[in-house]
Amino acid sequence: MPRDPFDYIIVGAGTAGCLLANRLSADPSKQVLLLEAGKKDNYIWIHVPVGYLYCIGNPRTDWLYQTEPTPGLNGRSLRYPRGKTLGGCSSINGMIYMRGQARDYDNWARLTGDDDWTWQNALPDFKAHEHHYRLDGGADPQTGDNSRFSDLHGGGGELRIEKQRLRWDVLEAFAAAANEAGIESTEDFNSGDNAGVGYFEVTQKSGWRWNGPKAFLRPIKNRKNLTVWIESQVERLVFETTQSGATRCTGAIVRRGGDAVTVRAKSEVVLSAGAIGSPQILQLSGVGPAALSKAQGLDVVADLAGVGENLQDHLQIRAVFKVKNAKTLNTIANSMVGKAKIGLEYVLKRSGPMSMSPSQLGAFSRSDPERAHANLEYHVQPLSLDAFGEDLHPFPAMTASVCNLNPTSRGHVRIKSNRFDDAPEISPNYLSTDDDRHVAAQSLRQVREIMSKPAMQKYQPQEWKPGVEFQSDDELAKLAGDIANTIFHPTGTAKMGRADDPTAVVDTRLRVRGIEGLRVVDASVMPEITSGNTNAPTLMIAEKAARWIKMAG
Structure with missing residues (x-):
């Protein structure tokens, strides 16, 4: 009634x-x-x-x-x-906390004719609900000043944002290799320009998801x-x-x-x-x-x-590299002893692999030098598997997933019946434009460049997927179609x-x-x-x- x-x-x-x-x-x-x-x-x-x-x-x-x-x-x-x-x-x-780039919101304002959507006018609404860990302890212990963070972040809101509670040597090496490839380090992906490499901040509190x-x-x-x-x-x-x-x-x-x-x-x-x-x-x-x-x-x-x-959606291409002389989640979690240690660390400290977001290290870069802004996002992980929810590979490996931040492909969502409990037709239409296919090929080339830098060589990375035998734009674009997956956006x-x-x-x-x-x-x-x-x-x-x-x- x-x-x-x-x-x-x-x-x-x-x-x-x-x-x-x-x-x-x-x-x-x-x-x-x-x-x-x-x-x-x-x-x-x-x-x-x-x-x-x-x-x-x-x-x-x-x-x-x-x-x-x-x-x-x-x-x-x-x-x-x-x-x-x-x-x-x-x-x-x-659980990744990522605002995007200031140009996104300035472009919304241009497209809609409403300046309320500019970066400067969006920033107060980002800050309004933030409880950012950088503002927990008052002044920055190194500089004595926290204004550079308080200008960008909020400290009194409901949404807890923390740094991750883990560290992996292979991720540190990837970050160093990215530096060698011309991607500078960044300490804040959420300043309006997220170009750089660093660890993602996450919506967690003391090792728990904060939903x-x-x-x-x-x-x-x-x-x-x-x-x-x-x-x-x-x-x-x-x-x-x-x-x-x-x-x-x-x-x-x-x-x-x-x-x-x-x-x-x-x-x-x-x-x-x-x-x-x-x-x-x-x-x-x-x-x-x-x-x-x-x-x-x-x-x-x-x-x-x-x-x-x-x-519109972000399509990620998962490049997997076998490594040697490295601790990865594949080697730790593929034994009962390793799983027990992981569980115990989480119970006692709320840290370690069970506190991990799907991706730990991030990087934002340009697929081509003529691009005015970073148009690629990396999600780098000390593990490898065929797809989320499937078993880890039985060999030590790491994954460098990369996505095109500004796809030009457009899809649709349409009902297939008049029944509310029938799923709609979801057609993202990925890689349907020449630009998206070109960016996909270039992104795989950039992954290879980073993995070839000196900082990674102590781990002797070997490309397992997609495979070094594929080199041309057409080959790489087709491979992207074979191995790419949604990043759920x-x-x-x-x-x-x-x-x-x-x-x-x-x-x-x-x-x-x-x-x-x-x-x-x-x-x-x-x-x-x-x-x-x-x-x-x-x-x-x-x-x-x-x-x-x-x-x-």
Whole structure:
């Protein structure tokens, strides 16, 4: 039966949804409903950092999406993880805190015509929720001054950001080799220019994953005006025609405990279901390309051609090198004694391999000298395996994964039926442009150059994948299609834009075009993907949106 109306309904308790719930429920006069299709985040492997290996591909925590066969990947279909639990992708991601580059946000402002999205105007919204370890102890012990970090980072927010609790000699050697290849060291990837090599900072606290619920929901668990429903999946949105003839979103039909429950919002419905979930819900509700709605037997509520289009993602190419005279996770974790030592170190110290994010060392560089900015991101690991969730290789090895930060390929997300519980068609269209194929080839060449530098030679690196016999652009681009995989950063499928952009789904305040009372607040609104991991930018977007929603009343 229908529930009493809430002021705000937030669809999706992921990265953006948890922050929005915190901010919007701060006003005790407002009733907030947060909906999550998955279960509680009380699965142990969510919280142990290395547990991502047991969360990805697990129906307890993952939507288990698959992409369509992709020509650029030589016909392969990829597993496409998306978080299905409280915290969403913040509960299963790589925990890397990475804002991207200042030029990303300045470009958003140019594309949308709204200076609120510039780097300088985004920076306060990054800082607002940060609890950055660099600001824990007051002044920098070496310089006596911490202003260079406090100008860029926040110290009083809910999201804990720490340095990693481990060190590997082979990673130190790779960093030195990157220096020899002309990539300078950096101590902060989040200053607006992330060019350089260094260790990633992570969303962890004392060796535990620090996800959205820990940051934004647990501190407010006693707020009487916040209602959280888990295992509650939205079937479609509900619309009404106002007295002025406008279309207004007034709620949603939610599948909960086997029943279809209608919930209503007096002020706004906010979609924060991610770059796959949000366009799927819009399309199921008749908001999207009219031809798609009609083909699935749905009434057209709003003909918005851009819903589900403009899909962008980071595709990583995993180059694996066998090494000698080196300690790697392959050699440690492939024995019962080694596994026992790893477990004991984590229990006693919350450090070591079980505290690892999927990638520890990072580097940002240019694929070609004429590129104006770093357009490659490395994720370097003291281990190797065929794919996440599979066994480590039985030989000592390390992996240097590299991705094109600014892909020109564009894909789509489209419903395949009018059933809410059917997965949509996900077609990233990777490596479909000449530029993306060229960057892929150049990135593999750069990996080889770094591994050939003197700093790495004590480990005698030997390329195992893709193989030194492949050298030409065509060979390397084809190989990239054979071995590349998603790095789990889908964006852009409900992009914001100018009023005269026919493909824009939301305006610069993230309101869905032509519909009152409905916004989209997640990575799908990005007009172009950021030059780095996408969790931090999504939080910034949510911080801005929360302020605008409250201003609107």
